[in-house]
Amino acid sequence: MTRIATPAIDTATGATAEVYAQIKKAAGSVPNTFATIGAHGPAALKAVLQADGALAGGSLSKQDQETIKLTVSKVAGCDYCVAAHSLLGKFTGLSQDVLKAIRDGQPTGDAKRDALVHFVSKLVRTSGTVSQGEFDAIKAAGYTDTQLVDISLAIAVTVFTNVFNRINDTAVDFPAVA
Structure with a gap:
């Protein structure tokens, strides 16, 4: 409940x-x-939704967006968003094995994706300026300055929904994940 x-x-x-009609x-x-947020804060x-629209037209692939959102949700401990982004990640073509590896903090077999997971995890687990080494590593993995902006936006949007769902204890209406 x-x-x-x-x-x-x-x-x-x-x-x-x-807004509900658009969704x-x-x-x-x-x-x-979305039903609860919309009922009390349209x-x-x-x-x-506008931020998600900006991401959809942005520089990150759908798989990268879901990798970020799943990583943030797992770190935050938001069971609702972990379930949602596991399903949405599957729809982008991420395999069940890759999604499980992301949830478990294990290598996915894709060095660029693993660098993204590491970078995002580091950002949401720590405070202060990212070290030069962390910055150099994400750039060496192939992420551009433009993509760093979109990574930041994806994290921010996900943090909002994670925090709201943790406050609300939102009933999960996506397939549960182990």
């Missing part, structure tokens, strides 16, 4: 109903986290 009450999606009006059109349904939900 979630902590924040969420009215039935079909009772939404105004800005919330508009339904794109995804077929409104995930629980502007916040719009901002998340």
